Amino acid sequence: MDHELTEKEKLTIKKYSDIIDAQRPVSLKHPAMDKMKRAAQFSPFAALTGYEDTVESARDHFVKDLELFGEHMENIDD
16 A cells, blocks of 8 residues: 655655665674574563562561461450
8 A cells, every 4th residue: 555755754765865775784893693692682681689589578577467466466356
């Protein structure tokens, strides 16, 4: 489905016409990186190391305090 180019698209094409069909530069100094190494640069990482452990520890303390509070309330009720 062809569509008529907008003025903005025409200006963009004109502005970059010298490079629009240019080949990607290839370094003579540095060999191309293999795809696995390149992909590894964008893989997720743990920015906050130990965060999950800290949250789990805090949750455990909260649950323990909640249980103690429940026992304490039972004693008061008795």
